[in-house]
Each structure stands twice: as C-alpha cells, then as structure tokens.
Amino acid sequence: MSDSALRLNLESNLERHAARYIALAKTIHQQPETGNDEYFASGELTRLLSEQQFTVTRHVAGHETAFFAVKQSQKPGPTIAFLAEYDALVGIGHACGHNIIGVTSVAAAIALSQVLDETGGRVVVLGTPAEEGGKGGKGGPKGNVKARFVAAGLLNDVDVALIMHPAGKTRLTEETLANNHLYFHFHGKPSHAGSAPHLGINALDALVLLYNGISVLRQQLPDGVRVHGIITHGGQAPNVIPDYAAAHYYIRADSREVVESLEPRLRAIAEGVALATGTRVEIDHQVGPRDFKRNSALDALLHEELTAAGETVDLSPQQGKVSTDAGDISHAVPTAHPFLKIGPDDLIFHTVPFREAANSEQGYQALITGARVLARSGLRLLTEPERLQQVKAHFARGHA
Numbered sequence: 001m002s003d004s005a006l007r008l009n010l011e012s013n014l015e016r017h018a019a020r021y022i023a024l025a026k027t028i029h030q031q032p033e034t035g036n037d038e039y040f041a042s043g044e045l046t047r048l049l050s051e052q053q054f055t056v057t058r059h060v061a062g063h064e065t066a067f068f069a070v071k072q073s074q075k076p077g078p079t080i081a082f083l084a085e086y087d088a089l090v091g092i093g094h095a096c097g098h099n100i101i102g103v104t105s106v107a108a109a110i111a112l113s114q115v116l117d118e119t120g121g122r123v124v125v126l127g128t129p130a131e132e133g134g135k136g137g138k139g140g141p142k143g144n145v146k147a148r149f150v151a152a153g154l155l156n157d158v159d160v161a162l163i164m165h166p167a168g169k170t171r172l173t174e175e176t177l178a179n180n181h182l183y184f185h186f187h188g189k190p191s192h193a194g195s196a197p198h199l200g201i202n203a204l205d206a207l208v209l210l211y212n213g214i215s216v217l218r219q220q221l222p223d224g225v226r227v228h229g230i231i232t233h234g235g236q237a238p239n240v241i242p243d244y245a246a247a248h249y250y251i252r253a254d255s256r257e258v259v260e261s262l263e264p265r266l267r268a269i270a271e272g273v274a275l276a277t278g279t280r281v282e283i284d285h286q287v288g289p290r291d292f293k294r295n296s297a298l299d300a301l302l303h304e305e306l307t308a309a310g311e312t313v314d315l316s317p318q319q320g321k322v323s324t325d326a327g328d329i330s331h332a333v334p335t336a337h338p339f340l341k342i343g344p345d346d347l348i349f350h351t352v353p354f355r356e357a358a359n360s361e362q363g364y365q366a367l368i369t370g371a372r373v374l375a376r377s378g379l380r381l382l383t384e385p386e387r388l389q390q391v392k393a394h395f396a397r398g399h400a
Helices: 001-029 039-051 098-113 145-151 202-222 256-277 296-308 326-330 350-359 361-383 383-399
Strands: 057-060 066-072 079-086 122-127 161-163 165-167 178-187 226-233 244-254 279-284 337-342
Touching: 001 039, 001 098, 001 361, 039 057, 039 098, 039 122, 066 098, 079 098, 079 279, 079 337, 079 361, 098 122, 098 244, 098 361, 161 326, 161 361, 161 383, 165 361, 178 202, 178 256, 202 226, 202 244, 244 256, 256 279, 296 361, 296 383, 337 361, 361 383
Parallel strands: 079 122, 079 161, 165 337
Antiparallel strands: 057 066, 066 122, 178 244, 178 279, 226 244
C-alpha cells in the first residue's frame, strides 16, 4: 500500500469516529476527576481501545486509574507510544485541557493501528493519571506517574513517545522545569488561646516563620529557580492554640540536580524554626518530574505535520516554563510534547478561560487536528527508518 493510501486510511478512520471522540471529550470535561480518581475517564478510554482490539492492562504502575494498551502487527517494526492524560485540577476542573489530551492520544493510536498490517510494528497507549498531582497516603503514590511507568519497564520496548497539549498558540516542545515537593508538618501543644496561651506551643506560628524564612531565601536563589507553596492546615479555631499546622512546597529548577541541591536549605529553615518555637517538625519528600529532554529531529517531524495540517507554528522564544511528568518519559525514550492552539494567544494554563476553551468548538476541532498530526507523525516513524534513526541519534547524543 502506498504512503498516500496509508494516510488516507488514517484520515478515513478519524473522520468516521470524530463525532464520538468529541462527544467523549465533552463528557469528560463535564465530569472532571482529579488525580488518581479518574475512574470514569480511564474506563471510557480503555473501553474505546478494547473495542478496537487493543490489549488493555488496567491498574499498572501502582495506580488504579492507569492503563497500558497495545496493538501489535504480525510484522516486526518500531513501537510508537501515545501518552494519554485525563485528570482535572482541584477546584477548577479541566483548566489544562486534559479532556482533550487523553482522547487525542487514543484517537491517534486507533487511527495508526489500522495500518499496522501494512507497516508492521506496535502502537501503545500509556494511560497516565495525576499529571497535575493527586491524592495519596503518606509516602504513597500521588503525582509523577510517568516516572513510575518508566520504573515499571513499560517504556523498555518503546521507540518514540508522543503527546499533544492544548494551548493559546501552536508551538513545538518546550523546555520545562524539574520539580520536587516538600510537605512540612509542625506539631505543637494545644491550649486555650485566651486564658492560657503560655501553656501552649503554637504550630501555626512555626509555620508562619517557615513561610517567611523561605520568602527571604528567594532573593538568594539562582536565576530560574522557583520555590512556592501554600499553607494546607492552620488550626481549627481562633481560641485554640494550634497544635498542628502544615504546608506544601514546590521546588522548581532547570534540572533535578539543582532542585535536590536546594532541598537542604529549606529543610534547615524548618528545623531552625522548630528549634526556635519548641515545635516538632516532620518533612515528607516527594520526587516530582524531571526537566524535558527535547529532541530537535522529532520536533522537526512534528513541525512538518503541524504545517501540513494547516497550523501556523509559533517559533518565537519561549516565555516562561512549566513542569510536566512527561519530562521523565523524555529521559527514557525520544519524546515530543508540542502544543496546539485552542483559543486566544494570551490563553493561560490553569485558569477559567482555559477551562472554557477546552470545552469550545475550536478546542474540539483541535482534538481532531491533533490526532491527525500525531497519527501521521507515527506513520512516518513506522515507514521512514532513516527519520526514526535521526530521532534516535539525537536522543543518544543527549541534547536537542
């Protein structure tokens, strides 16, 4: 079968199922589920894949809502993986467009799987929950799920991984920040705040000193480092000396090594505050995503397919950096994480306008466009061995 016939097969499959894909993305948007609670979204996506003869394994990498789906040809060939995200943000819903991301990846995988008998190889979908972080017991799994996919060996036979993220502008893969979490728990002694404050030990006072200490530290941090946090517990009532207070902090930097080098400084502030206030502090640590290892050869391929799909790719310098656990995938296999326009240029992630754009006609048309671009890119990697070799060579060299 010619390349044009294979492409036509992809297009035909996407056209036949487009209405169903859009309807599912709308329903997921209307039923937002936060990290590790995405039972509906995970169930619907795996049902779609099962219907298309993918072999689906649920509850992988220690997460109930994670899945691994694969469809394999009888002919040898590369393995192309698509990363599916489907979690919402606490309190604001799908303000990062994961209702679009998950369905886009599944749609691309299904379309590409239709030509495997001709091309050979495998198509994989990695259902990765909690990209925004999620619930988890003390020391238990929360976010950074993609790192657990890597640790579980689920990327061992994958040649390339792809994902398409909605945004205000269509852009190629961008640099991201590594990110670790620190959870501070201060324990004091309760007492009546009016009649016997001198008999209490105020855990909230300790936490406020920690907050201010970290704020003062920021002026001494290297360029590009971000430290930010929230108070998650500050007491129960004004007339009771708080015996427990807690905070959750992020440390972000260009590499995990820089992030880890900064942790002792925050821990030292917490321990000094505990000594000064007579409280006891417990510090929980959670490893977050790595920085993204970009691959210019893979981005060049995506650029060609985005342009062919009618998208104007913004190549201006990057403004600001976020964090994503797709960075962990990018250190395991060549990975692309381009962005596709779903609204105005000034659209900002994690806002109400972004949530509305993720439920707009433009957003759902982008879903189909994104699936087309990902499927076509996967097809070229299956059928153009020299292109795949370029991608792998760039990855082996360790830089973009």
